[in-house]
Amino acid sequence: LQAADELLDDAIIENATWDTLSKHLSTEQLMDVVFTVGQYNMLAMGLNTLGVQREEGVPGFPD
Secondary structure (H helix, E strand, O other), X not given: OHHHHHHHHHOOOOHHHHHHHHOOOOHHHHHHHHHHHXXXXXXXXXXXXXXXXOOOXXXXXXX
């Protein structure tokens, strides 16, 4: 979650966070973290900008 927060706030994962993640994840998995967060962010921007609404009867996230 720290990595996602850093990517969304500053568009970079800080060295300390990267070092911690690299102890548990492979290079490919580290790349997946970056691109997965980026893809979800881009999807959210598109849906929000276009005003896409949930279908009737589909529950939202709890507050």
